Amino acid sequence: MIQIDGSQGEGGGQILRSCLALSMATGRGFCISKIRAGRDKPGLKRQHLTCVRAAAAICAAEVTGDEVGSMEVTFVPSAVTPGAYHFPIGTAGSTTMVLQAVLPALLRAGHPSRITVEGGTYNKAAPPWDFFARVLVPLVNRLGPTVTARMERAGFFPAGGGRLVVEVQPCEEAVPLTLLERGKPTGHTATAVVSRLPRTIAERELAVVRERLTLREDQTRIQYVENAHGAGNAVCIEMGYEGITELFSCVGELGRSAEAVAREAADEARAYIASERPVGPYLADQLMVPLALLAGGHYATGPLTEHATTNMRTIAAFGGEVRKEADGSVRVFAMG
16 A cells, blocks of 8 residues: 655645556555645545546545545555546536546556546636647547547536546557657637626737737637536637647636736746747646556656646656656656
């Protein structure tokens, strides 16, 4: 049983999700304590509980501590069973974070799977649907599997109600991923996603993005969401290059101006452009577990976030290795 201190490093739900993915794929059980100990409301929230129960359902795991507020969970997996699964979070918690926990093991499960997750698709401090579909899934597919994803309904805080459907066709033999250069730009675009809010919010956001990124009007668009359960807004800036697509976003929230939301997303995009490296800070973190569980990889990125360094330690606890090279690139070794 691998012992994990859930308060280490970034000290949030990322440690739990990575442990679940690694445990499912390797067959090694773990006990994680002090879950989210430094957060305002420590312990498992509904979306973390959904991660645990989703992972347990897929690999018939023996679990203790799977309840809201729990500070300690033990997880002992059996074999991963591919198939059709449906996981409703029950709140506006992040659907893409649930997929972080369960998708990696299904990439090497031998048979196809279909995963439906209901909850939030645009969440603060979580990868939005657009990042998952436009950035992460294409890179996973370059490793060998075939993953397709669609959003049947958007979900915003606090109403939730979003619905993602992901289909997975594992590959017989994965190939390493190398991302050391971006290549030439192929196009930058910005989208303001709006549900049940005035059009002027989106117009103000896109005006800020155009000014800060020197985009033309035809490079920006407003996306109206017709079927969401509640009001919401997000700005997504997509940066296309020959070798990679990156995306930076910010989710609107009550009491925060449209201009502030747009500036945050635009400034992250500007920092990425200036870095001249292909892999942004959030992607650098989220690539580690899939690469470790498939064929490994090597990518150039900027300074690692605390989420990324925590992920490196978590992978090491399960017997893997992720190394920051002298030139600043990251090398992920396949766990076999």
